[in-house]
Amino acid sequence: MRLIEDLLGRHPDGLRYLVADHDVTLGELRRAVTQEAALFASAGVGEGSTVALQVPPSFTQVEVLLALWRLGAQVMLIDHRLKPAEVDALRTLCRPQYVVRAGAAGWSRLNFRARHELVTERRAEGRPATSDHRLVQFSSGSTGLPKVIGRTEESLAEEIARFTQIDGMPRFGDRLLLLSSTAHSFGLLAGLLHSLAVGVTVVFAPRTSATDILAAAQEHQVNVLFGVPFHYELLGSVPVPPPLPSLDVAVSGGEMMPPEV
DSSP: OHHHHHHHTSSOTTOEEEESSSEEEHHHHHHHHHHHHHHHHHTTOOTTOEEEEEOOSSHHHHHHHHHHHHTTOEEEEOOTTSOHHHHHHHHHHHOOSEEEEEOOSOOOTTBOOSOOOEEEEEOTTOOOOSSSEEEEEEOOOTTSSOOEEEEEHHHHHHHHHHHHTSTTSOOTTOEEEEOSOTTSHIIIIIIIIHHHHHTOEEEOOSBSSHHHHHHHHHHTTOSEEEEOHHHHHHHHTOSSOOOOTTOOEEEEOSSOOOTTO
16 A cells, blocks of 8 residues: 555654654654564455454554555454444454454553554455455444445545645644544544654553543643543543643544533
């Protein structure tokens, strides 16, 4: 996938890309993607393979997604918070050849964990891709069966380019505190991929709590905050929030913001 080679090659090795309890520079990201791609290739993943990826937002998720795309796979991105029956329904609907998920070793959904052990399973009933879509996502299914949303490489590249034209989006050297889920379009495209394209450092809070979000914003002097209304409700519950002089922009996506927030 040429888009991935382009994004990975735009900036110097030493630029910090991912930040949590440790940093990942672009040079380290490139090496990790190469290693992951080699492992998946040895398991049979290649051009046109279909892979369901269900890993929590993490450095591991980013590296694996980019590696699978580098190999030319069609990646079905599944929210790690879905119940087993919901995941089974999506697998039945799309029939991936491979399922890659986080191992069951104890971790909390409220805590950010940079690294996850992976379990890769080959599915006998899986089918290869029949289109040139590289990303497959799913609607919430609130009105019935989830809708399947496919994105081609060209579509992804065009949306990343559009984000670069929007006033207020983070620019080279900025620090973005990303609270939006990277399994959803805004967190993935506006958060991870746009940041990779323009040279933005992506910061993850250690825990989904107002205290930890504000502490991360202070510690890393973030310039931009991406979240959903839930996160701003949390932040609004703090009686006396600390000053955040570096913060220029806060964006909420995914659903309407309640007027009281």
